[in-house]
Amino acid sequence: ILNVEQSPQSLHVQEGDSTNFTCSFPSSNFYALHWYRWETAKSPEALFVMTLNGDEKKKGRISATLNTKEGYSYLYIKGSQPEDSATYLCASLFGNEKLTFGTGTRLTIIP
Amino acid sequence: DSGVTQTPKHLITATGQRVTLRCSPRSGDLSVYWYQQSLDQGLQFLIQYYNGEERAKGNILERFSAQQFPDLHSELNLSSLELGDSALYFCASSSLTSLNNEQFFGPGTRLTVL
Numbered sequence: 001i002l003n004v005e006q007s008p009q010s011l012h013v014q015e016g017d018s019t020n021f022t023c024s025f026p027s028s029n030f031y032a033l034h035w036y037r038w039e040t041a042k043s044p045e046a047l048f049v050m051t052l053n054g055d056e057k058k059k060g061r062i063s064a065t066l067n068t069k070e071g072y073s074y075l076y077i078k079g080s081q082p083e084d085s086a087t088y089l090c091a092s093l094f095g096n097e098k099l100t101f102g103t104g105t106r107l108t109i110i111p
Numbered sequence: 112d113s114g115v116t117q118t119p120k121h122l123i124t125a126t127g128q129r130v131t132l133r134c135s136p137r138s139g140d141l142s143v144y145w146y147q148q149s150l151d152q153g154l155q156f157l158i159q160y161y162n163g164e165e166r167a168k169g170n171i172l173e174r175f176s177a178q179q180f181p182d183l184h185s186e187l188n189l190s191s192l193e194l195g196d197s198a199l200y201f202c203a204s205s206s207l208t209s210l211n212n213e214q215f216f217g218p219g220t221r222l223t224v225l
Contacts, residue, residue, distance in 0.1 A: 034214075043113065043201060043216035044154070089154065098169060101154040 004092045006102035013080045014110050020076040021105040023090030027071035032093040035064055035075055038104070039086045047075075047088075080109045114138065115204050115217035123223045129190040132220045136183055136204030142166065143185040144205075144214060145177055149198035160185055189222070197224045 005024045013019045025033065032051045036044040048057040053068040061078045077084055087104040094100065114137035124130055136143050145157040147170075156169035160179035171177075174192075179185040189196060199221050203214040 043218050044203075045113075046213040046215070049213055091154075091156075098167075099156040101156070103153045 004090060004100045004102040006088075006090055006105050008105060009103070010106040010108070012108045012110055013077075015080055015082060017080055018076065018078045019080055019107070020074050021088065021107075023073045023075070023092075023102055025071050025073075025090075025092035025100075026094070027068055029095045030068050030071070030092065031095060033066055033068075033073050034091040034093070034099070035073070036089040036091070037086050038089055044089060075105075077107070080107075082109045082111055085109045113215040113217065115202060115215050117200075117202050117217040117220050119220060120218065121221050121223075123225065124192060125225055126192055126194060128192050128224075129188065130192065130222065132187040132189070132200050132202075132222070134185045134187070134202030134204075134217060136185070136202075137215055140204035140206050140215070141183065142205045142207065142212075142214075143179055143183070144203040145171075145185070145187050146201040146203065146216075147198045148201060148219070149195070154201075157187070192224045194224050197222055 007022050034049050035047040038044040048064045050066040055066040057064050063076045066073045085108050087106045089104045091101040116135045118133045141162045144159045147155045157171040158177050159167040163179050174190050177187045199219045201219045203216045205212045205214045
């Protein structure tokens with residue numbers, strides 16, 4: 001069983017503060033790591049796809065890093081805004097065939 | 112709006128029945144992916160088609176099958192339905208074949224099995 005774990009499960013952050021959360025995955029046979037943003041009543045929206053150890057990607061105030069040797073990725077949000085409230089999902093691709101999702105981190109921004 | 116469409120939006124049916132969910136990918140995308148989101152299991156990858164051919168298989172039950180047609184739309188067939196099949200079924204598309212590419216998700220079909 002290939003487990004992808006995300007922590008914390010949920011998070012409340014004051015507007016304007018920065019935050020980060022973790023996605024952990026087995027490092028063997030790793031192929032790629034996806035991050036998605038999923039707002040309530042909408043469909044998941046792709047944020048990043050990362051493949052190389054040490055990769056860092058950025059989209060506006062959101063950035064992500066990848067460590068394939070130790071099997072983790074961090075997602076950072078700088079200066080949180082109410083519109084950042086969503087569930088953030090990561091998914092790891094093993095052997096280019098099996099995409100396994102974590103259960104997500106539910107982020108709530110408090111105005 | 113991702114450009115991926117799914118029909119129907121909601122479907123209510125009884126145990127033992129068979130249903131078909133439909134997905135139209137974004138214009139130009141050749142890959143279609145199916146996912147199941149249930150309360151107890153999170154988002155599960157079911158199957159991928161690329162240009163009409165099955166490309167990758169995830170946790171898809173034998174009672175479920177899918178196909179992609181020449182116009183690139185895809186259908187997911189669920190048969191001998193059980194209560195546990197109640198879930199949100201998403202379709203996603205991408206332009207390339209590999210699962211390490213950005214995917215665009217449709218709005219989902221919510222299936223309720225009574």
